[in-house]
Amino acid sequence: MIEVNKVSVTYTGLRGVRIVRNKALDDVSFTVPEGSVYGLLGTNGAGKSTLMRAMGGIFRPDTGSVIIDGRDVWNNAEVKTDICYVGDELSWYERFTVGELKTYGQNCRPSFSGEAFDRMVKALELPKERKISRLSKGMRRQVVTIFGVACCTKYLLLDESFDGLDPAMRRIIREILTDEVCDNGSSIVLSSHNVTEISEACDHILLLHGGKIVESGEIDDICDRYRKIQLVGSEGNVSREMLEKAGIAVLNFMGEGCVAQAVVRGTDEEVRAGVSKLHVNPVETVPLTLEEVFIYAMREKGYGKINAEK
Amino acid sequence: MIVIDVTGRVPIFEQICRGICGDIAKGILKPHDRIPAARVLAKDLGINPNTVAKAYAALERDGIIYSLAGKGCFVAEHGNRADRRFTDEFEQKTREALHAGVSRETLAEILERVWTEMSEKKEGDSND
Structure with a gap:
């Protein structure tokens, strides 16, 4: 189990002569259960990679801690044998050939399986003698991802691992990860900005924006926290204000006159209870898709609004 | 599938x-x-x-x-037990059809026809 407790990270930089502080993570807390595939989903610059690095014990959070199986991950070599972090920055691996990377793994990672590595290299038809720097972008991704899998650690942290892969290869890598979860009982943390990828591969997700958690938990539960409803006013018009007055959090409102469609926060029962106070018939209510949750929840935080709209 | x-x-x-x-x-x-x-x-x-x-x-x-x-x-043995997964969709489609003006008789006819077709098929299968 990985417990992230109130983690905050601030980057300090210089802009001209001024010191600029940029809060990359702000009081982030969540738990990765054993055997789960946890997806980190966020807008560009939301803090996904920073969070991954903090979880991998590469960054020390300014405040808060990352506890893996009861032990703080920072500066703890023993815990680090249980985790493998594969970053989005691949230049470190480029000095090796594919074969040398295997030797490196065998020498430096106690649980590394050379046999599993060879099997995957063969399955993906990767050239063993070629230097990683001479491979294509997608192939480099494949090499480092299977390196991470071959480390056979209890926790695997993969930052943007599907980046630059074609659909067939994404599928193969996902199948490899499925084997990993089933055979080793590993927990995997994946980051991506691709909603479809995350909804297929993961059971839990964390939605990040501006260094803060927007939503976290099981995917189905998260989608169930929002509702898209179609309304018909029984006595005249339906308006956004009406719904808000009834205590319903409206994220989006569409429609004119007596027929409207709204995206609101709340479960089916909550929304129906709220609407029942009004002279309005909820015709249909459906949960949001993960993509819609992403769009509307982020828009609520002021992201993705086109300026002209204001 | x-x-x-x-x-x-x-x-x-x-x-x-x-x-x-x-x-x-x-x-x-x-x-x-x-x-x-x-x-x-x-x-x-x-x-x-x-x-x-x-x-x-x-x-x-x-x-x-x-x-x-x-x-x-x-x-598992189902023994004609109706699970909501089988009936929910039927109920919803029935509602829609009635709203759209399909008559109750037409729907009943469809049900009857499908039921007859299936029981005839079953008999046919057991005769093989």
Whole structure:
């Protein structure tokens, strides 16, 4: 189990002569259960990679801690044998050939399986003698991802691992990860900005924006926290204000006159209870898709609004 | 056949449940038939094994399948029991059809016709 407790990270930089502080993570807390595939989903610059690095014990959070199986991950070599972090920055691996990377793994990672590595290299038809720097972008991704899998650690942290892969290869890598979860009982943390990828591969997700958690938990539960409803006013018009007055959090409102469609926060029962106070018939209510949750929840935080709209 | 639409509104575990219930309804899966192991199905569909496990747990809770330790999951005897997964859609479509002006008699005729067709087919099968 990985417990992230109130983690905050601030980057300090210089802009001209001024010191600029940029809060990359702000009081982030969540738990990765054993055997789960946890997806980190966020807008560009939301803090996904920073969070991954903090979880991998590469960054020390300014405040808060990352506890893996009861032990703080920072500066703890023993815990680090249980985790493998594969970053989005691949230049470190480029000095090796594919074969040398295997030797490196065998020498430096106690649980590394050379046999599993060879099997995957063969399955993906990767050239063993070629230097990683001479491979294509997608192939480099494949090499480092299977390196991470071959480390056979209890926790695997993969930052943007599907980046630059074609659909067939994404599928193969996902199948490899499925084997990993089933055979080793590993927990995997994946980051991506691709909603479809995350909804297929993961059971839990964390939605990040501006260094803060927007939503976290099981995917189905998260989608169930929002509702898209179609309304018909029984006595005249339906308006956004009406719904808000009834205590319903409206994220989006569409429609004119007596027929409207709204995206609101709340479960089916909550929304129906709220609407029942009004002279309005909820015709249909459906949960949001993960993509819609992403769009509307982020828009609520002021992201993705086109300026002209204001 | 289980078809997963990840961009759809129905949760993936529910899509798996419906797929398996659909196969039972169509007679493709019969009582005591083994259903694929969670990891096999997860790989075939390209989805998370925990999601498949969640679907199987839901089906087992509803008495649609049963599991034997070390052997896998099997289709349970249904004995004409109506599960909401089979009737929900029927109810919704009936509602829509009635709204759209299809008469009650027409719907009853359809039900009667399908029932007759299926029982004739069953008789035919048992004569083979």
